[in-house]
Amino acid sequence: MSGHMSPEEFRRFGRQVVDWIADYYAGIESHPVRSQVRPGQVRAQLPAHPPERGEPFEQVLRDLDAVLMPGVTHWQHPNFFAYFPANATGPAILGDLLSSGLGVQGMVWATSPACTELETVVVDWLAELLGLPEHFRTDAAGGGVIQDSASSAALVAALAALHRASGGRVAREGITRRHTLYVSAHTHSSLERAARMVGVGADNVRVVDVDPATLGMDPAHLAALIAEDLAAGAVPTMVCATVGTTSTTAIDPVRAIGEVCRARGVWLHVDAAYAGVAAVCPELRWINDGVAEFADSYCTNPHKWLLTNFDCSVLWMADRAPMIDALSILPEYLRNPATTSGEVIDYRDWQVPLGRRFRSLKLWSVLRWYGAEGLREHIRGTIGLAQEFASWVRDDPRFELLEPHPFALVCFRPRFPELSTEEADERIFAIMESLNESGELYLTHTKVDGRMLLRVAIGSPQTEQRHVRAAWKRIQEAFTA
Amino acid sequence: MSGHMSPEEFRRFGRQVVDWIADYYAGIESHPVRSQVRPGQVRAQLPAHPPERGEPFEQVLRDLDAVLMPGVTHWQHPNFFAYFPANATGPAILGDLLSSGLGVQGMVWATSPACTELETVVVDWLAELLGLPEHFRTDAAGGGVIQDSASSAALVAALAALHRASGGRVAREGITRRHTLYVSAHTHSSLERAARMVGVGADNVRVVDVDPATLGMDPAHLAALIAEDLAAGAVPTMVCATVGTTSTTAIDPVRAIGEVCRARGVWLHVDAAYAGVAAVCPELRWINDGVAEFADSYCTNPHKWLLTNFDCSVLWMADRAPMIDALSILPEYLRNPATTSGEVIDYRDWQVPLGRRFRSLKLWSVLRWYGAEGLREHIRGTIGLAQEFASWVRDDPRFELLEPHPFALVCFRPRFPELSTEEADERIFAIMESLNESGELYLTHTKVDGRMLLRVAIGSPQTEQRHVRAAWKRIQEAFTA
Numbered sequence: 001m002s003g004h005m006s007p008e009e010f011r012r013f014g015r016q017v018v019d020w021i022a023d024y025y026a027g028i029e030s031h032p033v034r035s036q037v038r039p040g041q042v043r044a045q046l047p048a049h050p051p052e053r054g055e056p057f058e059q060v061l062r063d064l065d066a067v068l069m070p071g072v073t074h075w076q077h078p079n080f081f082a083y084f085p086a087n088a089t090g091p092a093i094l095g096d097l098l099s100s101g102l103g104v105q106g107m108v109w110a111t112s113p114a115c116t117e118l119e120t121v122v123v124d125w126l127a128e129l130l131g132l133p134e135h136f137r138t139d140a141a142g143g144g145v146i147q148d149s150a151s152s153a154a155l156v157a158a159l160a161a162l163h164r165a166s167g168g169r170v171a172r173e174g175i176t177r178r179h180t181l182y183v184s185a186h187t188h189s190s191l192e193r194a195a196r197m198v199g200v201g202a203d204n205v206r207v208v209d210v211d212p213a214t215l216g217m218d219p220a221h222l223a224a225l226i227a228e229d230l231a232a233g234a235v236p237t238m239v240c241a242t243v244g245t246t247s248t249t250a251i252d253p254v255r256a257i258g259e260v261c262r263a264r265g266v267w268l269h270v271d272a273a274y275a276g277v278a279a280v281c282p283e284l285r286w287i288n289d290g291v292a293e294f295a296d297s298y299c300t301n302p303h304k305w306l307l308t309n310f311d312c313s314v315l316w317m318a319d320r321a322p323m324i325d326a327l328s329i330l331p332e333y334l335r336n337p338a339t340t341s342g343e344v345i346d347y348r349d350w351q352v353p354l355g356r357r358f359r360s361l362k363l364w365s366v367l368r369w370y371g372a373e374g375l376r377e378h379i380r381g382t383i384g385l386a387q388e389f390a391s392w393v394r395d396d397p398r399f400e401l402l403e404p405h406p407f408a409l410v411c412f413r414p415r416f417p418e419l420s421t422e423e424a425d426e427r428i429f430a431i432m433e434s435l436n437e438s439g440e441l442y443l444t445h446t447k448v449d450g451r452m453l454l455r456v457a458i459g460s461p462q463t464e465q466r467h468v469r470a471a472w473k474r475i476q477e478a479f480t481a
Numbered sequence: 482m483s484g485h486m487s488p489e490e491f492r493r494f495g496r497q498v499v500d501w502i503a504d505y506y507a508g509i510e511s512h513p514v515r516s517q518v519r520p521g522q523v524r525a526q527l528p529a530h531p532p533e534r535g536e537p538f539e540q541v542l543r544d545l546d547a548v549l550m551p552g553v554t555h556w557q558h559p560n561f562f563a564y565f566p567a568n569a570t571g572p573a574i575l576g577d578l579l580s581s582g583l584g585v586q587g588m589v590w591a592t593s594p595a596c597t598e599l600e601t602v603v604v605d606w607l608a609e610l611l612g613l614p615e616h617f618r619t620d621a622a623g624g625g626v627i628q629d630s631a632s633s634a635a636l637v638a639a640l641a642a643l644h645r646a647s648g649g650r651v652a653r654e655g656i657t658r659r660h661t662l663y664v665s666a667h668t669h670s671s672l673e674r675a676a677r678m679v680g681v682g683a684d685n686v687r688v689v690d691v692d693p694a695t696l697g698m699d700p701a702h703l704a705a706l707i708a709e710d711l712a713a714g715a716v717p718t719m720v721c722a723t724v725g726t727t728s729t730t731a732i733d734p735v736r737a738i739g740e741v742c743r744a745r746g747v748w749l750h751v752d753a754a755y756a757g758v759a760a761v762c763p764e765l766r767w768i769n770d771g772v773a774e775f776a777d778s779y780c781t782n783p784h785k786w787l788l789t790n791f792d793c794s795v796l797w798m799a800d801r802a803p804m805i806d807a808l809s810i811l812p813e814y815l816r817n818p819a820t821t822s823g824e825v826i827d828y829r830d831w832q833v834p835l836g837r838r839f840r841s842l843k844l845w846s847v848l849r850w851y852g853a854e855g856l857r858e859h860i861r862g863t864i865g866l867a868q869e870f871a872s873w874v875r876d877d878p879r880f881e882l883l884e885p886h887p888f889a890l891v892c893f894r895p896r897f898p899e900l901s902t903e904e905a906d907e908r909i910f911a912i913m914e915s916l917n918e919s920g921e922l923y924l925t926h927t928k929v930d931g932r933m934l935l936r937v938a939i940g941s942p943q944t945e946q947r948h949v950r951a952a953w954k955r956i957q958e959a960f961t962a
Contacts, residue, residue, distance in 0.1 A: 003855065003858075004570060004571070004942045005570060005571025005572055005850065006571075007503040007504070007506045007507040008503070009571060010499070010502065010503045010506065010571040010574070010575075011499060011500060011503040013571065013575055014496075014499030014502070014503065014571075014574075014575060014578075015495075015496055015499055017499075017575045017578050017579060017582075018491070018492060018495030018496055018498075018499055018578075019492060019495075020579070020582075021491065021495070021578070021579070021582035022488040022489070022491045022492040022495065023488070024582065024583070025488045025491065026488040035593065035594050035595070037594050037595075039590065039594070039819055039822070039824040039825045040598070040824075041594070041598075042594055042595045042598040042599065043598040043599075043601060043602055046598075046599070046602045049606065049609060050606035050607075050609060050610055050848050050852075050853060051848070051849055051852045051853065052852055052853045052854060053852040053853075053854055053855075054849070054850050054851050054852035054854065054855045055849045055850065055852065057572065057575070057846075057850060059849065060572075060576075060845070060846050060849050060850070064579065067595075068595040068599060069595070070595075071593070071594040071595030071596075071598060072583060072585055072593055072594075072595050072596075073585060073591075073592055073593040073594070074585075075583075075584050075585050075586055075592075075593070076583075076584045082592075083586075083592070083814070086584060086585075086586045086836075087584075088581065088582070088583075088584025089485060089486060090485070090486025090487075090490060090491040090494065090495075091486055091538065091541075092581070093491070093495075093578070093581045093582055093584075094491075094494055094495060094498045094538070095541075096577070096578075096581040097495075097498050097499075097502070097574070097577075097578050097581065098498060098501070098502070098545065100569065100573070100574045100577040100578065100790050101498075101501075101502035101505065101569070101574055102505070102553060102556075102557075102569075103556050103557045103567060103568075103569025103574075103790050103791065104553055104554060104555070104556050104567075105556055105564075105567045105791055109520065110554075111554055111556075111563075111564070112516065112552070112553055112554040112556070113516050113518050113520070113522070113523055113552040113553075113554070114516070114518075114523045114548075114549040114550070114551075114552030114553050115552075115553075117521070117522075117523040117524040117527075117552060118523065118524075118527070118549060120524060121524055121527045125530065125531035126531075128530060128531060129531055148629060148834050148836070149834035149835060149836045150835075151833060151834045151835045151836075152833055152834050155678075155833060159677075159678060162680075170677075170680065170682065171677045171682065171683060172682055172683050172684050173682045173684050173685070174656055174659070174660070174676075174680050174681045174682025174684070174685055175655055175656040175680035175682075178655070179655070188812075189810045189811075189812040189815075189835075190835055192810055193808065193810055193835075195655075196640075196651075196652045196807065196808075197636075197640060197678070197679060197808075197833065198678060198679065198680050199643075199651065199655050199656035199679050199680015199681070200655045200680070201651065201652065201653055201654045201655025201656075202652060202653050203653050203654050203655070204654075204655055246812075246814060247813070247814060303836075309581050309584050310584065310586055310836055310838055311834075311836065311838060326677065327674065327677075327678075329670045329673055329674055330670075331669075331670040331727075332728070332926070332927055332928045333564070333727060333728060333925055333926070333927045333936070334670075337914065338520055341520070343520040343521075344520045352632060352633055352636060352678065352833060353629050353630035353632045353633050353792075354630060354631075354632045354670075354671055354674075355567075355629070355630045355632075355784075355791055355792065356791075357791055357792060364541070365538075365541050367531050367532070368532055368535070368536045368540065368541055369486065369535050369536065369538060369541070370535050371531075371532045371533055371534040371535035371536065372531060372532070372533050372534075373533060373534055373535065374484065374534075374535045377484075433818065444814055445813070445814070446813055446814045447813045455814070461485045
C-alpha cells in the first residue's frame with residue numbers, strides 16, 4: 001500500500017498542484033467556457049469500482065486533465081457571464097489551503113480559539129468595510145458569522161425569527177400555529193426552501209407584489225397581506241427584503257419594508273447575497289438604506305463578487321440572542337470551562353452544522369491582500385464594464401435594455417417584432433443555448449413579466465474590457481443573423 | 482493597490498504555503514496540542530480595523546505564525562485524543578486545493594458536469610467499499626451525496642421522513658400535526674437540533690431507553706413509545722439509530738429497531754458518522770447489520786476517520802424521491818435542458834444550501850492514493866492502538882474500563898474509592914483539565930449513568946504506538962499522583 005503521504009511527498013505533489021493551478025489560470029482562455037460533455041460522459045470514463053491498491057498521485061492529476069477537465073464549466077473564465085460570479089482568487093485559494101492544511105475543527109472556541117477569534121475579527125472588519133451598523137458588531141448585541149451560503153443564512157434567520165415570534169415555543173413544541181413569511185416573486189428560491197425546511201410550508205410564503213418599474217417589493221401590499229394574515233389568526237414571522245435580486249439585481253425598498261415590519265413586530269431579513277459587497281464603495285452605500293434602522297439579519301456573500309472562493313457567506317444579526325437560543329444545545333462531551341464561563345463565542349450555535357472549517361483564513365487573506373482599496377477597485381471595475389456593456393445594448397435598437405442596472409449584471413432582450421412573445425422566447429432560448437454550446441461565452445436567462453431576458457453578469461477577476469466587447473459582438477451577431 | 486495575484490505570484494506564494502504545511506506536519510510535535518491562549522488573546526493582537534491598502538502575502542504568513550498559531554489547537558497532532566479525529570492527509574488537502582483552484586460551483590449538473598458525475602462515482606465507490614446495499618447506489622432508487630456534516634445529513638433525512646410521513650403535506654402546509662422523532666440518550670445532539678429546525682420541536686423528540694450493558698437503544702421500549710404516540714394521535718416520523726455513538730461508540734441494534742420501524746412505517750435514519758467508515762474492513766461489516774434491510778438513510782463521515790479533511794460527510798438514501806420532493810424548487814434562472822430532460826442529477830436538491838464546492842475531488846484523491854488496502858490499514862492500525870491502550874487500562878486496577886470498545890475510542894474512569902461520585906467527577910475533570918493545559922496531550926470526557934468517563938480517541942495518521950504509550954504513562958501519573 002501507499003501509506004500516508006510524507007511531508008516531503010506533500011511538498012513535491014503540492015508544488016505540482018500549485019503549478020497546475022497557476023497554469024490553469026494562465027491558460028484559462030483555451031477552454032470552452034461551458035463544458036461540452038453529454039450527460040454520463042465523465043462518469044463513463046471513470047472506473048466503476050474503487051482501486052484496491054493505492055495509486056501514484058500523478059495519476060490523479062493525469063485523470064483530472066484527461067477525464068474531468070472536459071466536464072468542467074469554467075466559472076473563473078473571463079467569458080463566464082452566467083448566474084452570478086463565483087470569484088476565486090490567489091489569496092483566497094491560499095487561505096483555504098491553509099485551512100485544509102491545519103485541519104482544525106472550530107465548532108466551539110475551545111477546539112481552536114484562533115478559528116473563532118479570527119472569524120470575529122474578519123466579520124467585524126467586513127461590517128466596517130460595508131458601512132453596516134455598529135450593532136451588527138460582535139462587541140454589541142449582534143455579530144457576524146461565516147455560513148456556507150445565503151440559503152443556510154436564510155434558514156438560520158428564519159429559525160431565529162420563529163424563535164422570537166413564538167417566544168421560544170417553536171424550539172420546544174415545534175410549529176403549532178400558522179406562521180407566515182413574506183417574499184416577492186423575485187426573492188431567491190432559498191427563502192421558499194427555508195420556509196419548507198423549518199416547517200412553515202410553501203403555502204404560508206406570501207408573495208408580495210412588486211412595483212413594475214423597479215421590480216422592488218411593494219410595502220403597501222406587504223402591509224395589507226400582514227394585516228390579512230393577522231386577521232386570519234396567523235403569526236406573521238419574517239419578511240425577506242432583497243438588495244440585488246438574483247433575477248435582475250432589483251432592490252427592495254428596505255426602509256419602507258422595515259417600517260411595516262417594525263409596526264407589526266415582524267423579523268426583517270435582508271438578503272444581499274450578491275450585491276451587498278458593493279457597499280465597500282461609499283458611493284454605493286445607498287443600497288443598504290434602512291438596514292441600520294430595521295434589519296434583524298443581513299447576509300452577503302464574499303464568495304460571489306468579493307474575490308473569495310466558495311463557500312463564504314456572511315450573516316449578521318442585530319441581536320444574536322434569538323438565533324443562539326434557537327440553535328443551542330450543550331451535550332456533555334462539548335462542555336468546557338471557556339464555554340461555561342460565557343466569555344467566548346461558540347459559533348456552532350450560529351449555524352446548521354456542528355463542525356466548521358477555518359473559513360475565516362481565506363477571507364482574512366483576501367481582505368489583507370487587496371485592502372479596502374483593492375476591493376473597491378474590483379467592484380468599480382466590474383460595474384464599469386457592465387455599464388459600458390449596457391450602453392452598447394442601449395444604443396442598439398435591435399435590443400431592449402432593462403433599467404436600472406446599478407451593479408454588474410445587465411439584463412436585456414433581443415427584439416423580434418415579427419414574433420409572438422412565446423415564439424420570441426423560444427428563439428432567444430435556442431440562440432442562447434447555441435452561444436453557450438459554442439464554448440465562447442456563457443450567459444443565462446431569466447423571466448420578468450412572463451418575458452425572457454438574457455443576463456450578462458460581469459465579475460470575474462479575469463474579465464477585461466476586450467472580453468466584454470467580444471461577447472457583445474458575438475451576441476449581436478447571433479441574435480441578428 | 483496590489484491588484485489581482487498573477488499566476489506567477491500564485492506559483493511563488495503557493496509554494497510558500499505548501500512548504501509551510503509540509504514544515505507544519507514535519508514539526509507538529511513541537512506545538513502544545515491544545516492551544517494555551519486565554520479568551521480574547523488572539524483577537525487582541527489583530528488590528529481592530531481592516532487594512533486600507535493591500536499587504537504583501539508574506540505578512541499573512543508572518544501573522545499566521547506569530548498571532549494565530551498560538552491560538553490553534555492541533556487536531557492533526559499525534560497526541561490529539563479528544564472528541565473524534567478529524568483526519569487531514571496530503572491527498573485530501575491537495576484534492577481540496579484543486580477544488581478551491583478550479584472554483585466551480587456544482588449546484589446543478591449543468592453548472593459543471595464533472596463536479597456532479599465525479600461525486601456520483603465516489604459515493605458509489607464508497608458504498609461498495611463499505612459493503613452498503615446495492616439500492617444505496619445511484620443507478621438504483623437511492624444514491625449518495627456529500628454533505629458538510631452529519632448534522633446537515635440528519636436534517637435532510639428528517640425532511641425526507643416528514644415528507645414521506647405527511648404525503649408531501651409538510652412541504653406545502655408546514656407542520657400541522659404532532660410529529661415525533663425517536664433517539665436514545667446517547668444519540669448525537671444534532672438529532673434534537675434537527676427536530677427543532679424542522680419545526681417538530683424538542684418536546685417531540687422521544688428518548689428511548691438503552692440496554693445498560695451495551696448502551697444500545699432498547700427496541701421494545703421504542704415500540705412501546707411509538708404505540709403510545711400513535712394512540713395519542715401523533716405521527717411517529719423518524720427513528721435515529723446510531724452505529725458508534727459520540728459518547729462511547731455504542732451501537733444501537735439496527736436490525737431490531739428496523740423491524741419496529743418497518744411495522745409502523747417509520748423512517749429509519751442510521752447515524753454512523755464516526756464508525757461507519759470502519760466497514761471498509763470486512764471483519765467489521767457486522768456493525769451495519771440490518772442497514773441493508775431496514776435503513777431509509779445512512780450517514781458516515783470520511784472527514785472523521787477516513788483520512789479526508791473536513792468537510793466531507795456522505796449521506797445515502799434507500800429511495801431518493803422523498804428527499805428530492807421535499808427539497809426541490811426550480812426557479813427560472815436555473816432551468817436548463819439537462820435538468821429538464823431528467824437525465825442528470827442536480828445535487829442542490831439533496832442538501833440544505835444551493836451552492837456546492839467540488840468536494841468529491843478530495844474524497845477521490847484519498848480513495849485513489851490509499852486504495853481499499855490503505856484505508857483498511859489505517860482503520861485496523863488505529864483500532865489496534867486503541868485495543869492496546871484498552872488492555873493497559875484493563876490491567877491497571879486503579880482504573881475501570883468501559884466495555885465494549887470495538888473501534889478506536891477507549892472510555893475509562895480512574896477509581897477514587899475514597900470519594901463520592903460527585904467528588905470523583907470533579908477530581909477527574911480537574912486533572913483532565915490540567916493534563917490538557919500541559920499541552921502534552923488532549924483528551925475529553927463524557928458522562929454515562931451520571932458518572933464521568935475519560936475518552937481517548939485514537940485516529941490521527943500521525944499517531945504511533947510511542948505516542949499512545951506516552952499518553953498512557955502521563956495519564957497514569959496524573960491520576961495516581
